[in-house]
Amino acid sequence: MLGGWLPGAVDLVAAHLPGAGTVVDLGAGTGTGALALARRLPRATVVAVDRSPAMLAHLRTAAAAAGVADRVRTLEADLDAGWPLTGRVDAVWAASSLHHLADADRVLREAHAALRPGGVAVVVELDEQVRLLTDALAPGLASRLAQAASTWNVHPDWGPHLERAGFELLDVRHVATEAVDARFGRAWLALLRSTLADRLAPADVTTLDRLLAQHPATLDALPVRAERTVWLARRPHAGPAPAARATPPTPPTSPTTHDGGAR
Numbered sequence: 001m002l003g004g005w006l007p008g009a010v011d012l013v014a015a016h017l018p019g020a021g022t023v024v025d026l027g028a029g030t031g032t033g034a035l036a037l038a039r040r041l042p043r044a045t046v047v048a049v050d051r052s053p054a055m056l057a058h059l060r061t062a063a064a065a066a067g068v069a070d071r072v073r074t075l076e077a078d079l080d081a082g083w084p085l086t087g088r089v090d091a092v093w094a095a096s097s098l099h100h101l102a103d104a105d106r107v108l109r110e111a112h113a114a115l116r117p118g119g120v121a122v123v124v125e126l127d128e129q130v131r132l133l134t135d136a137l138a139p140g141l142a143s144r145l146a147q148a149a150s151t152w153n154v155h156p157d158w159g160p161h162l163e164r165a166g167f168e169l170l171d172v173r174h175v176a177t178e179a180v181d182a183r184f185g186r187a188w189l190a191l192l193r194s195t196l197a198d199r200l201a202p203a204d205v206t207t208l209d210r211l212l213a214q215h216p217a218t219l220d221a222l223p224v225r226a227e228r229t230v231w232l233a234r235r236p237h238a239g240p241a242p243a244a245r246a247t248p249p250t251p252p253t254s255p256t257t258h259d260g261g262a263r
């Protein structure tokens with residue numbers, strides 16, 4: 001649902017690294033990104049990192065159902081406790097997860113260090129919560145729900161953060177997706193009801209309870225919209241190391257330092 005942005009974002013990775021070998025999905029959740037990456041990048045192993053064992057269990061089931069279980073590895077780890085991997089990676093993916101982290105700048109620096117030169121990072125965030133596009137349920141309810149959910153997914157412009165971590169920012173795009181879906185609409189209203197009741201007027205809570213109990217036909221055709229920003233950044237190919245730049249090339253005493261990464 002509302003996944004129209006996903007193929008384009010995955011294509012960004014594939015366009016830069018069609019032969020990517022290792023991709024890390026930070027805060028992978030139930031695996032929306034990890035599975036799409038595994039499908040799009042046939043040589044890649046995707047390491048799905050999340051601190052929630054329940055999310056990762058769901059992800060493993062989904063990977064098996066999608067036929068990519070052999071190339072999707074789950075890693076239960078708290079990113080707030082440090083970078084959880086050893087070794088170089090080709091791409092890093094973080095969708096709707098960076099804003100959850102206590103120190104996202106540290107994680108971006110560690111992601112940059114883990115990436116091979118030329119490797120890319122894709123960061124995705126919802127710009128505002130999923131929004132109902134209809135007032136058919138109750139006058140003004142859609143905007144009041146949007147207002148109540150407006151503190152979710154609050155995030156900065158990650159561009160300057162990526163650059164401070166050493167990345168070269170290649171692309172920033174805003175993607176809006178709309179859909180009409182009965183199951184999603186009901187699940188979305190139920191989530192809002194259970195998590196935002198204290199921020200809604202009692203009359204709106206009553207309305208949600210009534211709608212969820214009665215399932216009127218309007219619930220089966222709820223148009224919803226989501227807007228996301230997608231940042232694409234690259235670890236630059238390394239130039240000569242500073243020591244090599246300062247040293248004339250003639251005496252072959254100290255070898256030029258290379259980053260060691262494939263380009």
Ligand SMILES: C[S@@+](CC[C@H](N)C(=O)[O-])C[C@H]1O[C@@H](n2cnc3c(N)ncnc32)[C@H](O)[C@@H]1O
Pocket residue numbers: 026027028029030031032033049050051052055077078079080081094095096097100101102
């Ligand atoms: C909103 S979900 C996004 C899931 C998925 N990336 C997606 O696009 O659907 C955020 C995920 O980040 C995970 N997460 C939050 N903080 C984390 C942390 N410190 N370490 C690891 N995972 C974390 C949560 O468990 C959750 O699965």
